[in-house]
Amino acid sequence: MxxxxxxxxxxxxxxxxxxxxxxxxxxxxxxxxxxxxxxxxxxxxxxxxxxxxxxxxxxxxxxxxxxxxxxxxxxxxxxxxxxxxxxxxxxxxxxxxxxxxxxxxxxxxxxxxxQAQASAATLELARMMRAGELGEIRGISAVGKWLRKRSYFDRAPWAGRRTLDGVPVVDGAVTNPLAHSTAAALLLDGSTGVADVGAIETELYRANDIESDDTSTVRITTARGTRVLIAVTLCATEHLEPTVTVHGSRGEAVLHYSSDLLDGTPYPRTDLLQNLIDHRADPAVPLYCPFTATGGFTRVVEAIRLAADPRPIPESLLHWEGEGPDRHPIVADVEHWIDRAAGELSLFSEVGAPWT
Missing domain, CATH: 3.40.50.720 (NAD(P)-binding Rossmann-like Domain)
Structure with missing residues (x-):
């Protein structure tokens, strides 16, 4: 062939x-x-x-x-x-x-x-949830503690923008660099379609001088009633691997989707381009992430697009490091507040983060 x-x-x-x-x-x-x-x-x-x-x-x-x-x-x-x-x-x-x-x-x-949709670690966690191995699901949390420098936002005219020349861009921590977190959480819940997502609450903040969010919580309530809490920042002390945690009555399971680890155990991942090529050769081979299965995620993008502009985090809560293209802010204790929000499935304002 x-x-x-x-x-x-x-x-x-x-x-x-x-x-x-x-x-x-x-x-x-x-x-x-x-x-x-x-x-x-x-x-x-x-x-x-x-x-x-x-x-x-x-x-x-x-x-x-x-x-x-x-x-x-x-x-x-x-x-x-x-x-x-x-x-x-x-x-x-x-x-x-x-x-x-x-x-x-x-x-x-x-x-x-x-890519996380084609990870055997993600699919195994979804199977565990369906099989009831974690008990009743209390919720799903996705955490991202990343560090992005000035050069990241200067790399292209659209970076850090909500719109460009009147056209929606909707860049931001939740929708772009850490988008995999939300997509993986919705996949685990089986809530990938537009109609699978119900209420969406957003709290968007920014430390950088940009239009889009860089430190945010978003809470999604899916049609099946699952609470999905996204807590992310691009202004962390250090760049850490993001995680998605399923909170169940019988325990928790933690997915490191970037490295395909589920509770510390490595799993293989299928390449999405190869999967598409295989699907072309034999339509019976299903796509791991067909466009139609991103409707739930796009509902979240739409909610962020329609939300009020991100609120600036006060300078008193920021520590700046680096110079020129390496300059970047660190939000005070942001890791602590992200962990609180994720553990309680609550928004930043509900756990008392000081910038709210």
């Missing part, structure tokens, strides 16, 4: 990882980026339209600014290609619903880059 012909759109930053993976998984035939890459032995086009007009492609991998995800995915799907789309898949619920219709019309496949 001939190798899948793959194109990558957006080759800088995380896109470089997709380029390397495409070279391993199939035949990389072209890339598209307004800034041509160096040292890559394939034709580079300034846009996806020009790429598709010049060459035949089976799979398009899209790793571009958030606000371009849906338009580019639609272009690729209508050209007859299948798509691997980076997260967050859409900036608005209307965009999400539009692309669902495009997928139905074209009959093509669209996989979203939530």
């Amino acid at each position: 001939s190798k899948a012909r793959i194109a990558v759109v957006g080759v800088h930053g995380h896109g470089a990882t997709h380029v390397r993976n495409a070279l391993r998984r199939g035949e990389l035939v072209a890339v598209a980026d307004p800034r041509p890459p160096s040292g890559l032995d394939v034709t580079a086009y300034p846009s996806l339209d020009e790429l598709l007009a010049a060459t035949t492609v089976d799979v398009v991998v899209i790793s571009t600014p958030i606000q371009t995800h849906v338009p580019l995915a639609e272009t690729a799907l209508r050209a007859g290609a299948d798509v691997l789309l980076e997260k967050p898949p859409a900036a608005t619920l209307a965009e999400h619903e539009h692309l669902v219709r495009v997928i139905e019309e074209t009959g093509r496949a669209c996989q979203v880059g939530f």
Whole structure:
């Protein structure tokens, strides 16, 4: 069987990882980026339209600014290609619903880059919950304690923005860098569809001079009644691996989704691009993260988009380190308040975080 012909759109930053993976998984035939890459032995086009007009492609991998995800995915799907789309898949619920219709019309496949969904550790924890091994589920908490420097927000015009030139971007700690936390928590609850998510409460804050949130709690109540508490920051003392914890009446289980560890035990992970290629060859092979299974997550993105702008954290609660592009704030005791919120499935204001 001939190798899948793959194109990558957006080759800088995380896109470089997709380029390397495409070279391993199939035949990389072209890339598209307004800034041509160096040292890559394939034709580079300034846009996806020009790429598709010049060459035949089976799979398009899209790793571009958030606000371009849906338009580019639609272009690729209508050209007859299948798509691997980076997260967050859409900036608005209307965009999400539009692309669902495009997928139905074209009959093509669209996989979203939530890698944790293809981890055997995540799937094993979901099985344990369904089997009742943790007892009655009290709730699910997702914790992210990350550190991002000024250079992170300066890397692109859309970074740290809620809108750009009037177009929704909805960047932020919950929706982008730590988006896997929310997506994994909803998957564990079996609440991946739009209708599976009920109430969404948001408390968005920022220490950096940006539009979007960098320190936030979000509480989701799913249609089945599960409370999902997201507590994250990009202003921690040190950069730690994020976790998702299932709180049950018989105990807790902790998933480290970045390293595929479940209660300290390592599990394998399936590559999402390979899974998409296998699905192309045999539609009986299910996608691990089809676009339609990101509706619940996009409901959360929509709630954050419609929420009030993040409130600034007072300077008295911040400690700044580094200079120039390395400068970054540390929120006082933020790790403590994140742990309190996660353990009690409560918002920052409910546990008394001082910036609230």
